[in-house]
Amino acid sequence: MPSIVVTAPPTDDPDWQVTAGPAFFEIEECYVHEKPWQCPLRKHGFWHHLEIKLSTFVRQVVEGGVVVHRPTEQIHMSGCSWSEVWSSPHHLAVAARFGEDEREGRQRQARENLEWRARKSPEANRILVKEWQENLPEGTWQALHSAVVEWIRAETEKEPSFRPHWVAWNWACGVPVCVDGRPYGVIHPDPSKVDWKLLTRMVIFVASDTARQTLLRSAPEGTRVVALLP
Incomplete structure (x- = not known):
């Protein structure tokens, strides 16, 4: 099981807080790149830490609301790299679809670049x-x-x-x-x-x-x- 990070509550608070380990995936519009060829999808996908109560996290694990995710590439969040995280099946499905769209976008852009070069380069x-x-x-x-x-x-x-x-x-x-x-x-x-x-x-x-x-x-x-x- 991947680890989680918890923060102890004040002495008069019974709830511990999970501050790292669970994560959610979010898609955001691209406001960085000016040219379409720099960002074919015009959007980016990011993983973010999800802070929840420890009791809530344990209940969701038991009920299957969050599951272990071991990506093929490490996830970068808040300056750290994670080889395993906890996330919901919904967010994993969104991340998988976005990853496929991103791969297709890169392939399409590579093909368009090759076609552009083919107009000038015999080898291309x-x-x-x-x-x-x-x-x-x-x-x-x-x-x-x-x-x-x-x-x-x-x-x-x-x-x-x-x-x-x-x-x-x-x-x-x-x-x-x-x-x-x-x-x-x-x-x-x-x-x-x-x-x-x-x-x-x-x-x-x-x-x-x-x-x-x-x-x-x-x-x-x-x-x-x-x-x-x-």
Whole structure:
């Protein structure tokens, strides 16, 4: 059991006070950072000491109103670090949800930073495309690549060429395909990043009909989205 700190009452007061050990979690708006990229969530979560009567604390422990919490990282409160605290299931759930939101916010910010750098850096561009293409099941990318070659040969009687080094942002992390040196289509673009103004008149090649339907939900009328694998 994690320890608690209690303060003895005056001689005429029967109640001891718990001054450290129990804690509650609170979310506060961010008033420190000026730029959105400095604080993606625009809020912060903090643990605070909860001071309660010892008798109240003991009753809540017995009734399950407070439980032991052992976080993966130490909790910092009032200049001290705690590896274990007592808290309510409600506050633990709030802290867990905020931690997940915070992780997602950091990942989203890292992705946006990478996308920004990809506009100027060939290496960042390569990483962005590679990471998105690798979300396909093993072997699918090569099969899709071969299927695109055959489809374009049959459609145009010409040999396609691929431009994976072109700026990922413009092609929604898909790989551009050219015919006669001019953009013809895009392989496996990220639906969340597609700007259809940039992909006007492009043929979109995807692996499955599920991916095709996802893109067609936002695509302008007449857009050709071709699913090439069973």
